[in-house]
Amino acid sequence: MRTPTFRRAPRAGPRGRHRTVEGVYRFLLTPRWWGINVFVLLAIPFCVFMGSWQLSRFESRLHEQQAVREQATADRKEAARPLRELLPVDKNTSGRRATATGRYGKQLLVPDRELDGKRGFYVLTMLRTDEGKALPVVRGWLPGDADTAKAPAAPAGDVTVTGALQASENPGAGASGGLAPDQTAAISSASLVNLVPYRVYDAWVTLDKADSGMKAVPATAPQGTGLDLKAFQNLGYTGEWFVFAGFTVFMWFRLLRREVEYARDAELGLVAQAPAEAARNEKAAAASESGAAAS
Known part of the structure; x- marks a missing residue:
């Protein structure tokens, strides 16, 4: 019986290999x-x-x-520097210590504000200055539900306040839903101008040291x-x-x-x-x- 033989296919030369690669x-x-x-x-x-x-x-x-x-x-x-020297509030002046003199006027509450992991409200009092405008001043924070009776009354007579200057919040910030007449959802000049009978600075101040019975509200970073x-x-x-x-x-x-x-x-x-x-x-x-x- 004849043993089958196998022939090796001829290799493609350089020209054939080049042609194959070119075709591929x-x-x-x-x-x-x-x-x-x-x-x-x-x-x-x-x-x-x-x-x-x-x-x-x-x-x-x-x-x-x-x-x-x-x-x-x-x-x-x-x-602290006079308020007028730091206005308008921007990234460079936000958080700087400002001072202003005037008489406290209308007091409002800002509900649904958190401090140290607890819910409460800011006590916001309008400071009427000699320029005829009012500066919103956060005198402190109190825990619990917003109740005017819980908020300490503002000092009478001329006062000088010192605190961190802050830019107005967005009108939509803060608590939602129905608010009482003595409450505001945001510390914003656009919102406050409808709640008080005088012009409002486009800024607000949080006191370095809160008034008696309240906690100081720390300054926030600029938006x-x-x-x-x-x-x-x-x-x-x-x-x-x-x-x-x-x-x-x-x-x-x-x-x-x-x-x-x-x-x-x-x-x-x-x-x-x-x-x-x-x-x-x-x-x-x-x-x-x-x-x-x-x-």
């Missing part, structure tokens, strides 16, 4: 892949730029928070500074943009690998080529052969 990657010259490549080349730098910009926004908020802390420490040590929700949104957007950049690269390589595998299978005759693609491949092969023959 010929799809990169199609209009479809030109569009894909241009999109990838534009999308990756754009995603990196947007991610870096969002990261810079987060870092700037970190620096603002540190600056606010340092400013708050310095404000406690520096001497838009520190690690608030927007800061963490910036950090989240940073991650999203960098993920988009990586996903774009991943999808490009995945599409490339799939196209290469398909092109190799088509070269070996394992899959049928589309008529248009087959015609393009024949033309390209003929042009390559003619160029090789001419050389």
Whole structure:
């Protein structure tokens, strides 16, 4: 019995190997892949730029928070300045110690305010100054439900108050629902002007030392500074943009690998080529052969 023999297939020469590789990657010259490549080349730098910009926004908020802390420490040590020198309130003047002189007028309560983990209310008294305007002064905080009877009466006669200057709150801040006539949801000039018969400063002061029977209300950081929700949104957007950049690269390589595998299978005759693609491949092969023959 004759032993069967196996012949090794001849190896493709350099010219044949070059032609095979050229045929495999010929799809990169199609209009479809030109569009894909241009999109990838534009999308990756754009995603990196947007991610870096969002990261810079987060870092700037970190620096603002540190600056606010340092400013708050310095404000406690520096001497109080007249109110008129610190107006209007901005990020630089918010939290600084201000002083004003006048007579206490109408007293209001600001319910649903938290201090040391407990719910209570601010005692807000309007200080009528010589300029004819009233300065909202938070004289202190009391626990429990808002009740006018629980709030200590304001001192009579001329008084000089000293405390941290604060910007007006948003009118929608604070308690919601029905309020009594002697209550206000927010310490805002837009809200208070409807509750008192005189003009109101677009600012308020929380006393350094609360009046008898109440706790002092600490100053708050200016709006838009520190690690608030927007800061963490910036950090989240940073991650999203960098993920988009990586996903774009991943999808490009995945599409490339799939196209290469398909092109190799088509070269070996394992899959049928589309008529248009087959015609393009024949033309390209003929042009390559003619160029090789001419050389």
